[in-house]
Amino acid sequence: MPESWRLMLPDDMAAVEAVAAVVHPGFFERTEVLTERLALYPEGCRVLERSGVVVGYLISHPWDDGAVPALDTFLHRLPEVPGTCYLHDIALLPEARRGGAGSQAVIELIDRAGRRFPSLSLVAVHGSAPFWERHGLRIEDRPELRAKLASYDENARYMRRIF
Known part of the structure; x- marks a missing residue:
């Protein structure tokens, strides 16, 4: 089945919500x-x-280096001088996880972010740190983020790739 990444449109939001409900309950x-x-x-x-059906999504945005937006909160604005491209979320339905679609999206994001930002950062959840390490991100222990990371899960890790 042909599949491809494309820009998200407002009309995609119901499908994005459906994917999130499966992947991140x-x-x-x-x-x-x-x-x-x-x-x-x-x-x-x-x-x-995939064949006209949304089976995954990626959401990223400029943000302050070393900061993690709280889940389910509005940003209201982006920083004037961002220190990082923050990967808010990437989610693929189980049937879309084979074939490298996730890695393809991350490689493309790294390429785009590396041209505009000093770093790429994210919070790794569900034990995904090894995946992110394969893409050049490293765990950073930031004591000021511990409480916020704990709100994700006990194994959440702040990770960053410096360009």
Whole structure:
């Protein structure tokens, strides 16, 4: 089945919400919060389509280095001088995880982010740190983030790749 990543559109939000409900049932975020991310930085939002059906998404945006936006909260604005491209979320339905679509999206994000930002950062959850390490991100122990990371899960890790 042909699949490809494309820019996310406002009309994709119901499908994005459906993917999030399957992939991240413990990390609820209101549709309005995700819609705001898309409105603030549309070039950082993508969906993975397979035969016309959304089976994954990626949401990223400029942010302050060393900071982690709380889950399910509005950003209201992006920083004037961002220190990082923050990968808010990447999610693929189980049937879309084979074949390298996730790595393809990350490689493309790293390429785009590396041309504009000093770093790429994210919070790794569900034991995904080894995946991110393969893409050049490293765990950073930041004591000031411990409480916020614990709100994700006990194994959440702040990770960053410096360009």
